[in-house]
Amino acid sequence: MSSTSTLSLQGLRKTYHVEGQALPVLDDINLDIAPGEFVSIVGSSGCGKSTLLRLLIGLESSFDGRILLDGQPVAGTGLERGIVFQDHRLFPWLSVEQNIGLALENSPHSPREKAAAIAEHIALVGLEGFETAYPHQLSGGMSQRVAIARGLVNRPRILLLDEPFGALDALTRANLQQELQRIWQQEKITMVIVTHDVDEAVLLGDRVVVMEPRPGRIKRIVPVAVPHPRSRSDARLARIRDDILRDFAQAEVPRLAEHPVEPRFEDYAFAW
Amino acid sequence: MSHDTSSRFDPRGLALPGLVLALWWGATASGFADTRIVAPPAEVLATALREISSGELFEGLLASLGRDLAGFALGSTAGLLLGALLAVSGLADRLVSPSLHALKQVALFAWIPLISVWLGQDEAARVLFIGLAAFYPVLFNSHEGIRSVTRELAEVTRVFRFNTRQRITRLILPAAAPQIFAGLHLALIYSWLATIGAEYFFKATPGVSTPLLDGRADFDMAKVLYGMVVVGLVGAALNAIASRLEQRSLKWRRSR
Structure with missing residues (x-):
């Protein structure tokens, strides 16, 4: 599997500065991800798991520590890393195939190869027949399928998923989890999913990274030694899930909500 | 689902004009x-036929539409460029926008004395006046439209490593298109109004308002009414063309 890669996080720290005060969001994250591995990152809100993913994709800069992809430090965004956001983020004025094609805008392939890649990935996510549909004509689940196809069409070495099914209803979510499992097996790609759904984390992940908040740290890493494809009714998964859920039961200490981290003004301005 | 019901023809809309026409005819025929x-x-119809056959209608239309489009092009280009600048540069926005909002309050027709002193009474003055009418709606709408590009979609373009040109053509312009089109649509209507105003308030010149001016001077009401019909029809046609273009280029939007 030479097309996949190892992601290595070493002593990763991220601090926001809010009104002159340092607010640590990630503290000393160390994690190695093997080629072709499926890693789930689970934690309650505020544990910095989404920030971690934004660091990996390159949308957040200024951090301490190292993020290495195949031994090379990650700088900014790159086509070798794909992402699926919680909100599908499709461009409403583009059709399904045009939205997927957006990812290929800067790929070196010929138009013919691009068209083939788009068609192949529409088939991969099961959306044949919807090539020319616009986002407003799609359900939430279908939109997220398009987003997955868009994330994969560049054949990235790693696909990052930021609570990709968090906004979907339970049935659609269950369906897409199975689909994602199938796609992962078919594409043999490294995937990192961030979620607050322990069931989802255990169903999909080869390992589940449990995070704890304030500041975001890795509490422990739970291996899920159950072969894929997995069934959600598997008793082994249920045992692991219950074990992880106990972590969160202890962690529940009542406290007032903290001041939300406001994005800085520069984040809104155009980066060019 | 995405059919626009307003564009479908409904003959009931003809009832009122028909009634007015009948009353008009009845009132004049009965004395x-x-x-x-x-x-x-x-008599209005006879005037119209006379103007058409003499070629004066087309001459006037050509002259008026020419200055209308020149002013519209000038004003909307300036509005689009400045609107884009204000949307992407926070500094420019803070420096210029308050003044522009204040300047907007100066009624369009209050500019006429100043324009005529600076540029005289001729075509340059008329086109500038029309341009001014087209400028504001395009400026404010393109400013708003470009600013409404969400951070979420901008991040997607960063993930796919878009360069500046790709960001503008693939994200910013399409995202701002509905508002830019709305601004251009308004500008087209305003500049037609301003075209009539320019022909009225600057030195007389051939155009669609010639029958209005002549008709008033000669107390020829048929000519005045004919002139009003022409101005109205051209305005309606411009509006219809703009709506059509707008709908075609924004077909991705969900039904309104």
């Missing part, structure tokens, strides 16, 4: 109305 003040429909 109830003074035909010197209310010209009969037949």
Whole structure:
């Protein structure tokens, strides 16, 4: 599997500065991800798991520590890393195939190869027949399928998923989890999913990274030694899930909500 | 689902104009109305046929539409460029926008004395006046439209490593298109109004308002009514063309 890669996080720290005060969001994250591995990152809100993913994709800069992809430090965004956001983020004025094609805008392939890649990935996510549909004509689940196809069409070495099914209803979510499992097996790609759904984390992940908040740290890493494809009714998964859920039961200490981290003004301005 | 019901023809809309036409005809034919003040429909029609056959209608239309489009192009280009600048540069926005909002309050027609002193009474002054009418709606709408590009979609373009040109053509322009089109649409209507105003308030010149001016001077009400019909029809046609273009280029939007 030479097309996949190892992601290595070493002593990763991220601090926001809010009104002159340092607010640590990630503290000393160390994690190695093997080629072709499926890693789930689970934690309650505020544990910095989404920030971690934004660091990996390159949308957040200024951090301490190292993020290495195949031994090379990650700088900014790159086509070798794909992402699926919680909100599908499709461009409403583009059709399904045009939205997927957006990812290929800067790929070196010929138009013919691009068209083939788009068609192949529409088939991969099961959306044949919807090539020319616009986002407003799609359900939430279908939109997220398009987003997955868009994330994969560049054949990235790693696909990052930021609570990709968090906004979907339970049935659609269950369906897409199975689909994602199938796609992962078919594409043999490294995937990192961030979620607050322990069931989802255990169903999909080869390992589940449990995070704890304030500041975001890795509490422990739970291996899920159950072969894929997995069934959600598997008793082994249920045992692991219950074990992880106990972590969160202890962690529940009542406290007032903290001041939300406001994005800085520069984040809104155009980066060019 | 995405059919626009307003564009479908409904004959019930003809009832009121038909009634007005009938009353108009009845009032003038029966002698109830003074035909010197209310010209009969037949006379208006005769005037129209005369103007068409003499070529004066087309000459006037050509002159007016020419200056209308010149002013529209000038004003909307300036509005689009400045609107884009204000949307992407926070500094420019803070420096210029308050003044522009204040300047907007100066009624369009209050510019006429100043423009005529600076540029005289001729075509340059008329085109500038029309351009001013087109400028503001395009400026404010393109400013708003470009600013409404969400951070979420901008991040997607960063993930796919778009360069500046790709960001503008693939994200910013399409995202701002609905508002830019709305601004251009308004500008097209305003600049037509301003075209009539420019022909009225600057030195007389051939155009669609010639029958209005001549008709008033000669107390020829048929000519005045004919002139009003022409101005109205051109305005309606411009509006219809703009709506059509707008709908075609924004077909991705969900039904309104």
